Amino acid sequence: xxxxxxxxxxxxxxxxxxxxxxxxxxxxxxxxxxxxxxxxxxxxxxxxxxxxxxxxxxxxxxxxxxxxxxxxxxxxxxxxxxxxxxxxxxxxxxxxxxxxxxxxxxxxxxxxxxxxxxxxxxxxxxx
Numbered sequence: 001x002x003x004x005x006x007x008x009x010x011x012x013x014x015x016x017x018x019x020x021x022x023x024x025x026x027x028x029x030x031x032x033x034x035x036x037x038x039x040x041x042x043x044x045x046x047x048x049x050x051x052x053x054x055x056x057x058x059x060x061x062x063x064x065x066x067x068x069x070x071x072x073x074x075x076x077x078x079x080x081x082x083x084x085x086x087x088x089x090x091x092x093x094x095x096x097x098x099x100x101x102x103x104x105x106x107x108x109x110x111x112x113x114x115x116x117x118x119x120x121x122x123x124x125x126x127x
Contacts, residue, residue, distance in 0.1 A: 011043030015126050019096050022089060038064045041088050044095040047125045056116050060085040070116060082114030097124030 018040045021032050041064040048059060049067040056072035058080040068080070086094070090109040093099035101120040104110040112118065 006039065006043045006046055011039065011046070012126070014039040014043060015092065015096065018092055019098070022092070022098075037088055037092075040092055041065055044092060044125050048095070048119075048122065051125065052122050057082040057084060057114070057119075059091075059119070061088055061091045064088055070122075072116060080114070082117040084110060084112045084117050084119060086110045094119070094123050095125040097127070 014036050017036050018032050041061050045059060045061065045065045045067045049069045052069040054071035055068040055074035057070040058066060058068050060066040060083065086109060090099065090104055094101065094104055101123055105112065
């Protein structure tokens, strides 16, 4: 069964709420309610999958979502060869341009494995 697409108006609103609260630091970020955070993550992952369709790289933001993206050999069983995993706040900072891919990798905030596990050219997703 196909997932229902998150509407741009609802998704962007959730991303903006998270972005405005996280600008206040860790204490403000903790005040984001779980459903808004989940919606913002899922919406931004949806945009990534739409902007870079494919099945070569799996991007995971537990516990909220995961997508396969980037053109190339499609993965179908077991652990994918190209995996990117991060937490929700890091993902949203990357997706909105508040954090660069290089800075996130250097700081150890993103775990990426595989030759194609690089989103530098695709970020930010939400502008």
